[in-house]
Amino acid sequence: MESGKNYIHGSAAPKIEYDVYEENKVLKAKKTQRSNNKAKLKMVFAIFLVFIAGSAVMLRYTMITQINYSIDSRNKEYARISNENAKLEIAIQQEMDLVKVKEIAESKLGMHKPDKYQIVYVNIPRENLSIVSEKYKEKSSGEEVLKSVLNKLEELVALLY
Template identity: 30%
Template sequence: MAARDEKNRKRNQSGSYYTYGNVAYELQPDYTPYRVREEEEERRREAARIAKEAERENKVSFAKMVGVAIMLFIGCIAFMGMHVMVDQAEVSLRREKSKLEDLKSANAILEAELTEQLDMDYIKQEATERLGMSEPQPYQVVYINVPKQSYTVQHDTEETTAETSLVDRILDFFKKD
């Protein structure tokens, strides 16, 4: 009970100069350890050091930032270079396709002329009219017999490529048409 009275007394007498009761109130504050301020200062320094280390870990150094910027710049240059190369390839492809179309049309014209020239009636007409040739007389025609050993053997070059894949055969089928 005495402890309760003392607490109440301190609370009641904190603002007055008159002391109630027979016990004088304490003029000195409760005991505080000698190193409280030093410990608080040490804790504050430690917290500041930890915060500084965390900030340093989270902080991006200038060299890293410059390195990343340079790498990003180099990547952009490489990306643009690739786009330029692709565009140049597309232009050259279009140019080559137009050349191919020109060659195909020239081939078609030449093929038409060739088929016209292989027509036997056309050949006979050209030989008789333009070149002044005439039909041979029956006595001018001589038939000869060539023995088999005098024949020249000719190898087919396409037989060497007989081992073609299914895809090549399909492509060859469409190319022939």
């Protein structure tokens, strides 16, 4: 059999076009009300989703703005500290002037250059003397180094057991 609009699929009985909702006004009004309620619910849900998405975007931009303000304030603080540091370096360089140091030493601390009889010259020998320990002299040979390494390993094994 054909599966057209006029027949029920799988039988020879004609399809009856009867819609209860078309003839009864009360049922028709309820059907339209239900479809309108579904549409209203979908619209409210869509508006709610748009509101949530908009809130998320606004929250993100407020966080970005807050971070930018924080970065800007830190940059200003860094510039202020950097300028203060430069000023302090200049002040230190001005205070380190030898003439000024000499003046402060003479006036405030009561220092003066030594007289000729106060100067004592010390002779320093030109050769460099260094004292080498006996243990270092012993370790200088190759066999001694190997023996000391073995001794250290034996001490380590003794500590482990």
